[in-house]
Amino acid sequence: MSSYRLPSVREQSLANSHETPLAQKLSTDPITSRTAQSTAISVHQTAIGGYWRNVTIIWSKNLTSHSLGVVIDSVETGNEQCSCKIDLKPWQFWSKKGYKMFEVDGNQIEVYWDLRSAKFSGSPEPMSNFYVALVCDDEMVLLLGDYEKKAYKRTRSRNPLVEPMSFYKKEHVFSKKSFSSRARFDGRKEDHEIVVEISSSGHNKDPEMWISIDGIILMHLKNLQWKFRGNETLVVNNFPIQVFWDVYAWLFSNPGTGYGLFIFKPGSSEIDNGDHEESSRGEDSDCSSGDSNYFSTHSSSKVSQFCLFLYAWKVE
Incomplete structure (x- = not known):
C-alpha cells in the first residue's frame, strides 16, 4: 500500500467551496436515521452570456422531502449567486416534470426537468431515465441525465457552442x-x-x-x-x-x-x-x-x- 498523502490545498478548497448550510450543520450535529439528509452536489462550468460560469446542482433528500437546486454564479455582482429550487414531492406526480425560469446578469435561464421515470439507487440524485436541462438563448448550456433526445425535443434548443466541464461532485451518504x-x-x-x-x-x-x-x-x-x-x-x-x-x-x-x-x-x-x-x-x-x-x-x-x-x- 502506498504512503498516505494529505489532499492538496486545491483539493481541500474544492471540498469546502460551495458548501451548503446543511453540509456545515452536519459537521456539528449528531446524525440519526431521522435527521439524516443525503445531498449530492455537483459543480460544472459552462458558457452563459459570453462568460464561463460555475453552475452548482444540488440534490437533497430526507424522510419527508426531495428537492433539486440550481445555482449559477454572477460575474457582474461579485460573489452573488442566482438560483432556483424545485420541490420534487414524492406524492405529487406532476412535480416530477416541469419548467422554471430565472435571470442571471440579464440572461434568461430556462430550467426543464423530467423525473417521472427516473431510477434511484440510494442517492437523492437519479441514476437513469431522466433529464435536467438548462437553456439560454435557445442553447443547451448544461444537460444532465440520459434522456438527451427527449430533452432536445422538448426544449427545441441547439447544441452548445462550447461543451460544459464537470469540476467536482460532493455527496453525503448515510448508512x-x-x-x-x-x-x-x-x-x-x-x-x-x-x-x-x-x-x-x-x-x-x-x-x-x-x-x-x-x-x-x-x-x-x-x-x-x-x-x-x-x-x-x-x-x-x-x-x-x-x-x-x-x-x-x-x-x-x-x-x-x-x-x-x-x-x-x-x-x-x-x-x-x-x-x-x-x-x-x-x-x-x-x-x-x-x-x-x-x-x-x-x-x-x-x-x-x-x-x-x-x-x-x-x-x-
Missing part, C-alpha cells in the same frame, strides 16, 4: 455499512458506480473495508484500525484513479459525530507509480485487488480534472 455514489472520471458519458463497505466481522473482529467500482472489488483493506488513512491507485478500464481515505471518525468517534471521507481523483500520482505496478500484478497484500479486467498497468494519457468527494456517515 450502517455500505455507501455508494456515481461518478464519471474519464470524460465518457457512462457513470461508474462506486461502493464503499465496512465490516467488523473479519478475523478477530478487526474492521475491514472494501471499495468496488461497477460491482468489482478493487481494494480490500484489512486491519483498518491501523490504516484508517491512506491512498491507493486503482485502474478502471485502463484508466487510473487515485483514492484517498480518512475513516478515523468511524473508528474513534461516537456514531453520527463524524464521517469517513473518500476522494476519488483521476490520474496516478508519482508516489504511487512503483506501488501501482506491484499491486496490479495481483500479489498478496493487506490492501489487495481482485483479479479483474478493471485492473491493469496501462493508463490513459488524457486525465480529467474531475474529483469525487464522498462523505460517508455511519448511522446506527
Whole structure:
C-alpha cells in the first residue's frame, strides 16, 4: 500500500467551496436515521452570456422531502449567486416534470426537468431515465441525465457552442455499512458506480473495508484500525484513479459525530507509480485487488480534472 498523502490545498478548497448550510450543520450535529439528509452536489462550468460560469446542482433528500437546486454564479455582482429550487414531492406526480425560469446578469435561464421515470439507487440524485436541462438563448448550456433526445425535443434548443466541464461532485451518504455514489472520471458519458463497505466481522473482529467500482472489488483493506488513512491507485478500464481515505471518525468517534471521507481523483500520482505496478500484478497484500479486467498497468494519457468527494456517515 502506498504512503498516505494529505489532499492538496486545491483539493481541500474544492471540498469546502460551495458548501451548503446543511453540509456545515452536519459537521456539528449528531446524525440519526431521522435527521439524516443525503445531498449530492455537483459543480460544472459552462458558457452563459459570453462568460464561463460555475453552475452548482444540488440534490437533497430526507424522510419527508426531495428537492433539486440550481445555482449559477454572477460575474457582474461579485460573489452573488442566482438560483432556483424545485420541490420534487414524492406524492405529487406532476412535480416530477416541469419548467422554471430565472435571470442571471440579464440572461434568461430556462430550467426543464423530467423525473417521472427516473431510477434511484440510494442517492437523492437519479441514476437513469431522466433529464435536467438548462437553456439560454435557445442553447443547451448544461444537460444532465440520459434522456438527451427527449430533452432536445422538448426544449427545441441547439447544441452548445462550447461543451460544459464537470469540476467536482460532493455527496453525503448515510448508512450502517455500505455507501455508494456515481461518478464519471474519464470524460465518457457512462457513470461508474462506486461502493464503499465496512465490516467488523473479519478475523478477530478487526474492521475491514472494501471499495468496488461497477460491482468489482478493487481494494480490500484489512486491519483498518491501523490504516484508517491512506491512498491507493486503482485502474478502471485502463484508466487510473487515485483514492484517498480518512475513516478515523468511524473508528474513534461516537456514531453520527463524524464521517469517513473518500476522494476519488483521476490520474496516478508519482508516489504511487512503483506501488501501482506491484499491486496490479495481483500479489498478496493487506490492501489487495481482485483479479479483474478493471485492473491493469496501462493508463490513459488524457486525465480529467474531475474529483469525487464522498462523505460517508455511519448511522446506527
